[in-house]
Amino acid sequence: MAFGKKKQYSPEPFNQETAAEENGYTEVFEPVSEPVRKSDYAFKVRNLTKDYDGNVVLNNISFDIPSGKIVGLLGPNGCGKTTLMKILAGLIHDYTGMVKIDGRPIGINSKAHVAFLPDCTFFPDRFRTIDCINYYGDFFEDFDKVKAIEFAARFGLDLNQKVKTMSKGMKEKLQLLVVMSRSADIYLLDEPLGGVDPAARSVILDIIMSNYKENATVVLSTHLVNDLEHSFDHILMLGHGTILVNTGIETLRSTGKSVEEIFKEVIGDAWEVD
């Protein structure tokens, strides 16, 4: 299958429940009643559909993610990981379906509790490192400026260096440090290891894993399944616009296979293209 090509996927063969039965790793979605506490589920998504000019990216997906988990959002290129992240972060509005974050609809309240790290550079070129830190401090009450400055020193970032003069890797580190300096309830990290060298990956991973707020939910989208699979508590695998796997890591491990093996098995041909 040519996954890199722009193509409109036919939703029929990838019906979520059919996929669940076929791959055997998805806990078939059963509509749940309202959770006992508001924060039992970090995300509650119902019948979410999003298309780009007729090209369906997310096709009527429904899932719940329990709070306090480290969630691996996996899938081949173009499967809708970034779109899903953007919807959860409140950057995409023209979708159908219901999305709730910690029991709240997406809006100011949800944004105040979500720390989002996109897969692109979002700070203006004119900003210096310290300007980025101050900006976050201005708008997010849960931001720890001292922690951010410490991270900057750890990453070797000069507080007065302008974003314009930074390399791609430095920009990614800068963005990661401001996001991880928040005490958010939910962290959405879109490809946090995408542009950094292998040596820096363990440092970044260590910073992510040791700095998120206790009981917070961390969603990590990545292609580097091998590097991260031991960190995940929960796996959400997307493909062909639908949920292919949505289950806890223990359930997956009980099969005796690694997440990467399951990923290859479920995604199939798409993995080879990646």
Place this chain on the structure above:
Amino acid sequence: MLGKLTKNTFKANMSSVSNVYLAMGIIGIIMLGLMVIDWTKWGDTGIGLGLVIKIIASVALCLTAAVGIIMTLTGIIGEYNRNMFGAEGHLTMALPVRSSTLLLSKWLAGSFWVVLSYLVLCVCAFGSFIYVVKHSVNIVQGNDMYYSVYELVIEMVEQLCYSAGIATPSVAVLLSLASIYAFDGAVRLIVLVLLIFFAITISHCRPFHKIGKFGKILYFFGGFLAVNVFSSMITKFIKIYIIISETNYTFTLSSAEVAAAWDLGFGAYAITNLYCTAIAAVFVFLVTTVLIDRHVNVS
């Protein structure tokens, strides 16, 4: 939050337009230099090459200021587009602030820079006018007819009023009228900034994004037309005037009173169109807010 957002947008706009103002300043200094040089020392009699250069310099100064408005608008458009819907939008749109606060901050900061460039244009135009008049005085002085600049301007106004068949207003009334016209211009520029923001915003909404870059221009003129049609229709039915005397301002709906006011040397100004434009602007603001809230995507 509004204050912090406005401060940040103000700085971002300053970064975009600072080069424009720097260029305007340099050109302005060169033009002023050409205007103050005593060309007679260079063998000019006062009505030859020196005069031509001075007039060209004063016109160039005004043109530079006019281009400054366009460049300022361009900078604000670029900043809004980048900061709301481009890569920077991943940060801006993820902030825990209301879309109305976000839009208002952009509008306030953008309006400040546009109105500032408008004031620069007004100062340049007025300064050039006085300069040219003063220069004319020098020429007339050569014919033994002495006028001060002030007297010459007043005489010009008297001639205009005579042509229009009305009494010449006093200086105080003239200044009040000039202030109201300047205010009117500023308000329209501020509304223009909002219409531009509306056009950019709607061009990022489905299905309006399909037209592409051309769509922004189309939506801007669509919005501009809608606001003006609305204002004109209301103005057709209700005309409210403000009558300006030396001591106070009074409002009236009567055209006869307005005509009488002009005959008495007072000033009058129809404000219906202006406040209808302001009402339409509020509506455009609300629509843009809803679009940001519910329909736009950050690409």
